Amino acid sequence: MTLPHLHLSLLAATAIMLVAIADAQAGGQVLQAELWCVAKNNAEDSSLQTAIDWACGQGGADCSPIQQGRACNDPTDIQKMASYVFNNYYLKNGLADDACNFNNNAALTSINPSQGTCRYPSSKRVSNGRVADDTSMGSGQADMSRGRRVSTTWILLAFTILMVTWIIHL
Template structure:
């Protein structure tokens, strides 16, 4: 019987991801029925520390990101965790520069995610708090170059759908 659902799993995955919206999830619905997905710009796990530090310095300097929480004594100051501190700076830059895919590149050291990167008292603001239903701010082209190939959001959705599909198949086969 599980084999009968296989051709429909990709469609079901897309539909369920669009229609879900429980607490703790990064997907919600407005009163008008439109779907909002919370997004954060974070440092890639496989990025070199030196590249992350350079991009972090740029975001907090010429990029104009609000980096006060990652300064000494701030709620997101983790001197031995460059990944978290870079993620905070990248996300701040992304939120203040139009929520465009190109605002979350940083020399290919960053990507968009729908997984909340907040940890403890270090809270990351999401894109849904910036997009209040009115038109978004126009992107400013002060990033470190365009994203080549697939956009970060495209890769995030593909990864999400692939992983979800895998687990649904495992559940159908074993359940």
């Protein structure tokens, strides 16, 4: 590999690394994963019903949206109703890993399970450990987009410095 090609390769590798670092840090507040706790596809209806009964009773989940006539009530789809209850319980218990198990009948997903008027609130794990739900998108969203703009500015600045350094060394 010739010297100019080596410089170009190093420049490209450095740029990729800077993008990855900036994307991962993004102002210290953008890193997040939107998660939902849902019933597993292979869970048996009887196990799901037992888990719903426990979560709605002793577990303290808000089960009003799955009551008759409400947006998430669908007696023909026990998995949908269990998913709503499991997700509610998970959110109320601070996103603890064991709060989304229900005797191995539940799992976390990053795919929004909401359907029609049945809206599943989500949780977002933020890099510094703070958690915000979907209902707090107002000012938090502005902060997150600001963090992305700042990180993009730093990426462009670093890339420009690297390009100038590379050109000078040619």
